[in-house]
Amino acid sequence: MAELVLCTGLDPDDPDSVTPVVIVAEGRAAEEDAVARLGLYGYEGDGCLYFVQTDGWAERRLEGGLLTVDIVAYPVVLKGLDDAAADRFPERSAADPEALRLLRVSAQVSPGTYARATDITAVLTAPAGMPAEQAVAEARSGGSLPLILAPRPE
Structure with missing residues (x-):
């Protein structure tokens, strides 16, 4: 099951910054596979x-201490991904109904820590x-490249 954690020190230029990180595993669920293949x-x-x-x-939202992250993409992106047909993802983006929600993951976090979070969300496979x-730890040591997702374009 995908996990969500807040991490400090991922940005060498700003070691005090906090980054939400979504960890997915290929081969576990269609949602995780699609996000991993992005x-x-x-x-x-x-x-x-x-x-x-x-x-x-x-897309991120904090309600009390519950942080929820939705990873969304347009259907055309899924056409190039094996076993990621758009009809497997019926949920839509809260910000744009044309975009599909590929994955939703939530975790309890400290609102104070989240207040220091950067705009980006990192995805690790x-x-x-x-x-x-x-x-x-493997990503910090250069063992894997994180996928960086920005917020929805304005």
Whole structure:
């Protein structure tokens, strides 16, 4: 099952910043597979993969201490992903009904810590069963490239 954690120190230029990180595992669920494969469309730079905002984004909301992140993309993006047909994702983006919600993940967080969060959301793909902390540690050491999702374009 996908996990959501808040991590500090992922941005070497701003070590005090907080980044929401979604950890997915390929082969567990269609939702996680689709999000993991979004990296195929990312462009590499600065030790990560950037996903173009016009293709998809991360929608976040904090209610009390519950942070919810929705990863959304337009149906055309899914055409190039194996086993990720748009009809498998009936839920829509809260911001744009044309975009499909691929994954929703929630976690209890400290509102004070979340207040320091950057606008980006990172996605890490890890083997099934790998603890979130280990996946983040591997990304910090350069073992895997995180996929960076921005908020919805204005």
